Amino acid sequence: MATEEELFANIDALLEEEPQLPPPAERARLRQAAGITQARLATALKTTTQTVKNYENGRSEPKSPRLEAYQRLLNGWAAKYPAPGTAPALTPAPEVAPPRAPEIFTGPSEPETEIPAPIEAPPAPVAPERPTTRPATSRPATSRRPAAKKAANPTVDPRFPHGPLAVLDGDGSAYGVDGIVLDCPATTVPELVEWTLRESGLGAAKLNRYGKDSDPLIVLTAAAAVNLGLPERLEGHEQRRSLRLPQDHPVVKQVTKAKWQLTQRGFGPWARVYRTAQGRERQCVQLAILSWDALDERSWPGVAEMEPADIARVLGVYAQRVLTPRGSTAVSGLELMTALRPPTKPERDEETGNWVSAYNPGSLGTEPMDPAPPEATAEHPVVVNSGWTGGFLNEEAYQWVRSVDTLTDEECTLPFALGLDLNTAFLAAAARLVVGLSAPDHFHNVKFNPKIPGSWLVDLSHIELDPRLPSPFTPDGTRPTGPAWYQTHTIAYAQELGHDVHPIEAYLRRDTGAYLDPWHDRLKNAYVDTLADLGVTKDLDDRQFLTAMEQHKQADPALAAVLAAIKATVKGGVGKLRERPQGKNYKAGERWPALDRPTWRPDIRAAVISKARVNMHRKLNNMAKMTGLYPLAVLSDCVVYPAPSDSPLDFLPYAASGKPKPGAFRLGPTPGLAKLEGVQSMLWAVDLMEKGLNPARHIKGGDAVMDEGE
Structure with missing residues (x-):
């Protein structure tokens, strides 16, 4: 039988535990019963309205001392406004899974530099790791995952239970995929790096058996950046790529003092913090600072202005379907090539029996190659x-405008100019x-x-x-x-x-x-799957497809941003194959950093673009043979035709069965098929052509016509 001393010890232990809050739905009910708005509650708790919303939808939990204050308030409301038919009570919070340390691999690398894969034996089954614990003086990283949310990843890697990335807000909440929120106690960049590697459970598995796992990504909001000692904005540089902290900045000194290193690009919008590899152990964290324009509006439309949880959702879907972002979409597109075709693989030396690093067939290898x-x-x-x-x-x-002298009277009397755009034409050419x-x-x-x-x-x-x-x-x-x-x-x-x-x-x-085949396959699936999530599926007929495309961006702005990023990844990745020198101090004949990577391959870029242009001309030629129609202008993957109506259904070639004729332009959601880009009057198009401007550049934007050089 238990003694009084043992019973009192157990009670004292319970009293020392953290306060437990009612379920999120009950919190909202109590606040509404008291007639208090979320904004007024946020003011009382000295936090933001969005944070209160997160408390009430289960996306995050308060931390001390706000936790105790919030519980006191809820206890008071519960006593005054008990749930109908029940006595006021507090329901225990759901059990929190212990944190798990991510597996760490070798070799930091620049976003635009390939590093040979480590010499290691072929992959073997990994035994489950024991959960890590934090020092008694700090609060453990906890995960709060709403039960009703559908997971962004179909399966969870046990080494990375919290997904590939998190968006850190100013209150210490790190928003991950699938609606989870981690408590991050870090107050400095070195502490953040240590927490990310040791306790966050963030990271992503490699895409190829001979590759390497993706480094965890932490995205910093403006408030989080300031809390870590970083400036809210970086200014005073002419070129975005040169944005970086000076070497004498306190944060850079903190990183160096803690024996962490920065890559040659320094501490900029996309910073990599790492320690030199020790054997097979890799210690590297990618940071992205939102207020330093890490997410370019052209590639990630509207994302930087979203709430942290929504940013995490956008980047999480991209990471699942493409890869964890490692810089601009162009950098990510290039690094995806290497992640899917690693330059080396482990091979056993016949003489010594040791594992050595060998060339991986089908890849570009580890050494840069001079072009012809x-x-x-x-x-x-x-x-x-x-x-x-x-x-x-x-x-x-293509950047071509037809001479107005070749226009016929019949063409000029057609009422419309109609633009067709080929879906990810460069991606289709890479197949x-x-x-x-x-x-x-x-x-x-x-x-x-x-x-x-x-x-x-x-x-x-x-x-x-x-x-x-x-x-x-x-x-x-x-x-x-x-x-x-x-x-x-x-x-x-x-x-x-x-x-x-x-x-x-x-x-x-x-x-x-066929070096680009796995790159093509992964990006094609990402593009098609994201379009399908937006309601544009392969089973739609052409009329339904046009209707779905008119509405797809409004269906889910977050997924629409993912789609834009996938398209930017394709174009940017191809462009990076021939990256030009940067900076006004460059002199012709000098080597520039991009030349030191195996993926500086202008011949591969030329092959993709040549095939894409040939594919376009073949369709133009077949259209002329099948319909007698000739284009007014072409700009890259967009072509403008004179048309009898504002619908492509009235001039694209269809067989008697109603099916599209092969060889010409066809509507559809897959790479290489077409969608409607825009419709204007024929008079509008001819007016631009007479001015030497390209209607294909402006067909989508209506009257907002700029000079061609802009």
Whole structure:
């Protein structure tokens, strides 16, 4: 039988526990019964209205001393306004799962620099880790997950129970995916990094067996940044990429004193804080500061202004479907390529029996590769040091406007100009695209082979072209005037049109592969799945598709922002393959940082754009054959046609069965299919054409016409 001393000890232990609050719904009921608004309660608790909303919907819980004050208030209300048919009582809070430390891997890396994968044995099953505990002097990281919310991830990695990222607000609440909220006690950046790695349970599993897990991401609101000693804004720099804290800033000194390091890009909008790898252990945290414009409005429309929980939802869906953001969408697009095609894999040495790092077939390897001179840019050391004057590849997207002299009376009397936009045209072009994996070899008088990726010097000026269509060989749609360098797909299309080609010179690659295939597949699924969540599914007929596309952005602004970010990831990732030098102090012939990564591959960029432009011309040509219609203008993946009505259903080619004819433009939600971009009057389009402006640039924006150079 228990003694009195034992019973009193147990009671004292219970009294020392944290106050327990009623369920979120009961908190809201009590406040409403008392006739108090959320704003008035927020003032009394010295917090924000949004925080009170979070208390009442279960997204977050108060912390001391606000916790005790809130409980006292609720106890008073419960005594005055008991629930109908019940005595006033407090329901215990749900049990909180213990925190779990994320598995840590090797090697910090710049957002734009690939680091070889660590030498390690092939993956083996990982035994469950024991929950970590915090020192007795600090409060444990707790997770508050509403039961009614649907998980953003279909499965939860046991090593990362709280998802890939969190958005830290000024009150210490770290909002994660699936509506969870963690309590973060950190008051300095080093403390935040330690908490993230040791206690938060944040991170994401690698996308390839030979890759590495994603570093946890902490997004800081303006209030959180200020609480950590960071300035609310960074100003005084001409270029956004140069935004960073000075080396003598107190926060940078704190990081250094705690024996953490920053990457060469310093402490900017996207900062990586790490310690040098020790064996297989990786210690690296990615930080993103919202008030420093980490989430560019063009790629993440409206996200920076959302509430922290909604920001976490947007970034969490992107992380699940693409990868944890590691910088701009362009940086993330490039890093996704490496995450899906790691440069190395572990391989056992036959002589020593040890595991060594070996080349992973199909990847770009670990070493940067100089391009052939015609594939480079004019300022590249390969060009400057060799004195190359032989010209360059000009494989760019279309910017073409048809001459008004070629318009017929019949076309001019049509009432509408209608714009069609191809869904993620560059992504569609990346499908099953064979690119070079090795260094280029130089050839003269070589026979053209459409299966070999490379750059060819060919004269296509003799080919007769319809002036109502852009030339497939030049970005501005004009006829070539003599020999020029072209990527393989452009020359292959000339053959497809029935013309003889006789290369004068070529730079070709012997080792080839479909390097971008997994990148294409993952981004395609992300795009299609996000559109489907917005109500635009594959099973819709064309009329239903057009209706759904008119409404999809209003269906869920958060998911609409994810969709915009996915599209920006595609274009930005392709663009990063030929990143140019930055800064006004750069001098031609000097190497710039992007050249030191294996993914600086202008030839792969040229292959994607060449194939996309060829795909566009093939559709334009087939449309002319099937319907007799010719475009007014093309801008990248958007084409404008004269049309008899404001609906594409009235001029796109359909078979007698009602199905779209293959080969021309088709409506649909997958990459390469088309959607309606905008409708204006034919008079509006002709007026722009006469001014030398491109209707495809402005078809969506109505009367807001800018100069083409803007």
